[in-house]
Amino acid sequence: MISREEFKEALETRTLMLDGGYGTCFFDEGLGGVPAELLNLEHPLSVEKLHREYVDAGADILLTNTFCGNRPKLAENSLQDKIAEIHREAVAIARRAASCARRRVLVFGDMTSTGRLPKPAGSGSFHDCLIAYREQAELLINAGCDGLIIETITDIKELKAALIAVREISVEIPLIAQMAFDSSGTTLTGASVEVFAAVAGDLDVDVLGMNCLVGPAETLQNLRRLAKATTLPLSVEPNAGDPRFDGKMTVYDTSAAEFSLYAEEFVEAGASIIGGCCGTRPDYIKALSAALKGVVPAGRRPRDVRLGTRVASRTSVFDLGGNFCVIGERINPTGKKLLRSSMRSGDWAPMLEEVASQGREGANALDINFGVEKFFTEESVSDAIIAIEGATPLPLSLDIQSLDLLERALAEYPGRPLINSSACDDESLAAKLPLLKKYGGVMVLLAMDKDIPESPAGRFEAVKRALARALAMGLTRDRFIVDALAMSVGAGCDHRATLGTLRMCAEDGLNTVLGVSNLSHGMPNRSGINAAFLSQAVEIGLSAAIINSGDNVVMETLYGALLLKTGKLEDRLDESALDPLVEALLSGRSKTVSALVDEKLSSGMPPLEVSQNVLGEAMEKVGALYESKKIFLPHILFAAETAFPVFDRLRGMMEGGEASRGRGKVLLATVEGDIHDIGKNIVATVLRAGGFEVADAGKNVSSAEILRQAAELAPDIVGLSAMMTTTVGRVSEVVAALAEGGVSVPVICGGASMNDELANLFGARYARDSNAALSLCRSLVGG
């Protein structure tokens, strides 16, 4: 195994070449019908031959043929019992091929998604992902890999599970983390390139990168963004352009020569590792190697990287160094009877109301405090975090004192949270810093040891000692923000000590936060006191404040203070732009949704019309927000889940004929030979939320079975999913089977390997994503 230090040195001296695609090459060899991982056992020479071709082409790193080798993925082909054998053989095969080279060729164990995305993007769990990745990482490392690569990941929470799992198994193994971004630099479940950098960058990886989904031109744009968001070495593996069907399978139109023309641009943008993904073959890697002959790594300039103290949710990043951060304080049941009882009983609706309202009021992040924590379990904390992160794009501040509950929340949260907080004494730091290191995030350091020093100098000294300890553990200053401790003036505490501490921290370049409301505890005119104090703190350089964003006195004063200090107006949310029903759906406030629907029913509007023209319209607006990338997949699914019970209730109120049809009936299936069903399930959810009745025939469904179900159910539309390059042709078979069977029904199709041209060729209509599927279905039924 190469050491992490050696690997890092190699990346600094030259650009390393990764290998290219495997699936297409196996297909060329006539092995397309065999699960790729099984080839390690049944056709090891074919796998070794391809590895050798990549070595001859110039690859410095070979990836083992274990891409879908995790247990859940293998189980889809009933291969889970062979998992150990598959990994042992895969590494041995790659090692044999690598040993034929005259230079050093590294073998990296290849890992990807489990196919069961953790909630809220899917129905899986973080813990299940962790178990699957631990097992695969251990198998690969024990079999003798030089390093590991986790690639083609679309969900940041699943990536987090994978990275944590690997580091639980080994802190020595070199580790590359890659996500699949589309042309806008966003993953399927909404993580931007910058979110990826913020979250994965904390998790002890050696290289951050991207692969799949797009060709070299789009990858280059995304790479340039990533280079500005991390100082870690970078890797890229683009597809060979856009997919096209050639009559037998999907092919990619970017030639090896054209592909290789991006090599120098990748290096100039900062890539240290370059390879190819779908559609690339050994000749692509050979052309890349030739194009990079004599090209030295560009060397990244620190000034090009914007690294402030950033907090992030699944979909957005907030830079505390560049903008003042309002942290909403109201997810805290202390003194709030209704919120307390609902949170303790697992009824998250009132909490989500507060989440939504604070977002509307202008909060940039939300403090999450469970009050008396003994009433909560790890499971209920998980549920709460999943509910909140599905309902808001705002980053969270986890104000949780129990270490077990905090660890659970950190595992469950897919962003880079604030961890609120740790005192600077040894005991507190010993408990909290390992969590920060393992799960990532930004720690709020309370400027105190076991006791609170009275003087600013005493508080600042405590912070400096804590930072020194953290830095010795390999953590960096940008992982911390200092709470200068606002304490009740009513209890005789001197607010000037707080301001003095703030000043010392600001002069030392540290970001700061205050729980402002503490200052006025027990006092009359709290808003005025809080606002006056906040104004003074802002002038000194306060970076963030935990406040009541619904307190107009405080908020207006804050905006005024920021205007005077910075000369720029803060962006304010235009509340009038929000449709209340849309907003309630996105926030998961089912009671509000019901109330708004009831209003329409009370006015005499028939249930069918309410279903289609009120709730259906609102879901359509949610879909439009998704399409414009203002919200992302987990949000649309969350809104759909909120809408389902209301749709069901409305359906129950309709006349028989109306109720059975809704907008129309859609029969969905993943075609034969294809076991990918995440996309199909998402489409089913969105169609249901859009008022369609959906019959799901499942995955790996034969043409004959689809025909049988279509004849029996008489759907208005048949929807087909084909993910793999080798299965897209099945769509054509289904269309033909339906025609021959006398079932006249429009067919729509989608999937990673599908496109408009291809769908037309097959006699079907193409839907790029779930929202496009909904629009297409509506147009087909005339709705």
Add this chain to the structure above:
Amino acid sequence: MPRLKAYLARSGYRSALKDMKDGELALAKEIYIEALDLAEPLAVVNDYERRELGDISLPGKLEGCASYSAMLFSLGAGLDLAAEAYFGRDEPLRALLLDSWGSEAVECLAENVDERLRAARGRGTTRFAPGYGGFSVRHNAEWLKLAVGEDKPERPVSVDSQTGIIIPRKSIICMIGWDTIED
């Protein structure tokens, strides 16, 4: 294949790739791909003992070697014709890019063969072409004969005896001197 940056530098682009306008870079890449289709790379190497060269002129720096390789590299006529066509259609930038690519690519071809020869034979002299270092470009004609062989009347390139210019233009005639030949 020539490096993208080297080809662009030869065309006159000196900035970092990221600072080029998207349209410019896209055009440059388009021409690169077109050029790859048009080029018909040819490399011919013929070896001679010193005594076999008789009174053939040698550049000063290559005197005294035991043996010599006479070499011809060419990309064929397609590039010249396409560049002319671009000029004729008032598309001078495309013509310039094609011409620059050809210059860089033929040099790249020569460099490639040069490296392989040295890898097989050890250290030789600098690769030298007529027209440089006071060695007249008119010597192209006689070294062309040496490169392709006196007995081959049909030559893939021609040299104007008066000017020494080689047609097709993206061609190089050159030589390397070797102390010893290790076959």
